[in-house]
Amino acid sequence: MTSIISVQNLRKTYGKIIAVADISFEVAQGEIFGFLGPNGAGKTTTVECLQALRDPDSGKISVIGLDPLRQAQELRRRIGSQLQESALPDRIKVWEALDLFASVTDKISDWHPLLEQWGLAEKRKSSFAALSGGQKQRLFIALSLVNNPEVVFLDEMTTGLDPAARRVAWDLIRAVRDRGTTVVLVTHFMDEAENLCDRVAIVDKGKIVASDSPQGLIASYATGVRVLFSTDKPDLAFLEKVSGVKNVTRRGDRVEVEGSGPLLALVAAALVEHDIVPPDLRVEQPSLEDVFLKVTGRAVVD
Ligand SMILES: Nc1ncnc2c1ncn2[C@@H]1O[C@H](COP(=O)(O)OP(=O)(O)OP(=O)(O)O)[C@@H](O)[C@H]1O
Ligand SMILES: [Mg+2]
Numbered sequence: 001m002t003s004i005i006s007v008q009n010l011r012k013t014y015g016k017i018i019a020v021a022d023i024s025f026e027v028a029q030g031e032i033f034g035f036l037g038p039n040g041a042g043k044t045t046t047v048e049c050l051q052a053l054r055d056p057d058s059g060k061i062s063v064i065g066l067d068p069l070r071q072a073q074e075l076r077r078r079i080g081s082q083l084q085e086s087a088l089p090d091r092i093k094v095w096e097a098l099d100l101f102a103s104v105t106d107k108i109s110d111w112h113p114l115l116e117q118w119g120l121a122e123k124r125k126s127s128f129a130a131l132s133g134g135q136k137q138r139l140f141i142a143l144s145l146v147n148n149p150e151v152v153f154l155d156e157m158t159t160g161l162d163p164a165a166r167r168v169a170w171d172l173i174r175a176v177r178d179r180g181t182t183v184v185l186v187t188h189f190m191d192e193a194e195n196l197c198d199r200v201a202i203v204d205k206g207k208i209v210a211s212d213s214p215q216g217l218i219a220s221y222a223t224g225v226r227v228l229f230s231t232d233k234p235d236l237a238f239l240e241k242v243s244g245v246k247n248v249t250r251r252g253d254r255v256e257v258e259g260s261g262p263l264l265a266l267v268a269a270a271l272v273e274h275d276i277v278p279p280d281l282r283v284e285q286p287s288l289e290d291v292f293l294k295v296t297g298r299a300v301v302d
Helices: 042-049 072-078 092-105 114-119 133-145 163-178 192-195 214-222 238-241 265-272 288-296
Strands: 003-014 017-028 033-034 057-062 080-083 151-155 182-187 200-202 208-213 226-228 245-251 254-259 281-283
Touching: 003 042, 003 182, 017 033, 017 042, 017 200, 017 208, 033 163, 033 192, 042 057, 042 151, 042 182, 057 092, 057 214, 072 080, 072 133, 072 254, 072 281, 080 133, 080 226, 092 114, 092 133, 114 133, 133 151, 133 281, 163 182, 163 192, 192 245, 192 288, 200 288, 208 214, 208 288, 214 288, 238 245, 238 265, 245 265
Parallel strands: 033 182, 033 200, 080 151, 151 182
Antiparallel strands: 003 017, 003 057, 200 208, 226 254, 226 281, 245 254
């Protein structure tokens, strides 16, 4: 793996608060690397240290071969940043913001395709203040890409986007990656991490608690499957005896059977044998959400 980002033993405190306890990782050139973790885990602090926006207490950081502490200016010129908290002057127009950002990069940069791609063409003459939350967010993503960055950092890129816009954003970010840009993103969304990231680091309390491809994480941490259905039949004790079943839980009419092996077929057969034919019988494969629960001991935020 050729690393474009290398971080060793990063630590950052604010007085008594340990925002980042001890974080080390590598990001390969051309991958989408995601940070996933609960509120306050230290994700933003980590990625902002990488962008020369915060000074770490200790640790070694290299981004495109540059040290954010000593080469901040060159680094900022070559990376793209979409920050979790951003603002622009209320009266700046969409096209003016893009033009302004393009004018300060020394690379050849045509921002017009970004307007189309990020669904802002119709809003090009609108002032920043007149944009909806999702449109502002899309403008910030477009701005982070104006300088054709070698690495782009996206902190909660799709927060505030509607479901269709999120999917469009994922496709566009994949295209950005396919053109050779390395993408580092921070997200709370399990589906985003699972669908978009080549590799994911789960961060909790200032440390990386697990890191791998989404499929790798699922294979190592989440082994069981779940069968779900509804029934008003009170007695389901027979399910506990079905091969592979580990746990049966019930909330009202809704039943969840956890286990392993060909669970759907075996549970279905047992139900039919007891004259229960639920119309909504289905199986859920383990997901990143199960991994998250296992490694952090907590349910997902959001
Ligand atoms: N400028 C600051 N001054 C003091 N404490 C801070 C500052 N920035 C962050 N912190 C604290 O550091 C910890 C980590 O914050 P950080 O913003 O990195 O978390 P995060 O993982 O990005 O969370 P979120 O998902 O809510 O965005 C939190 O406890 C936060 O309160
Ligand atoms: Mg954050």
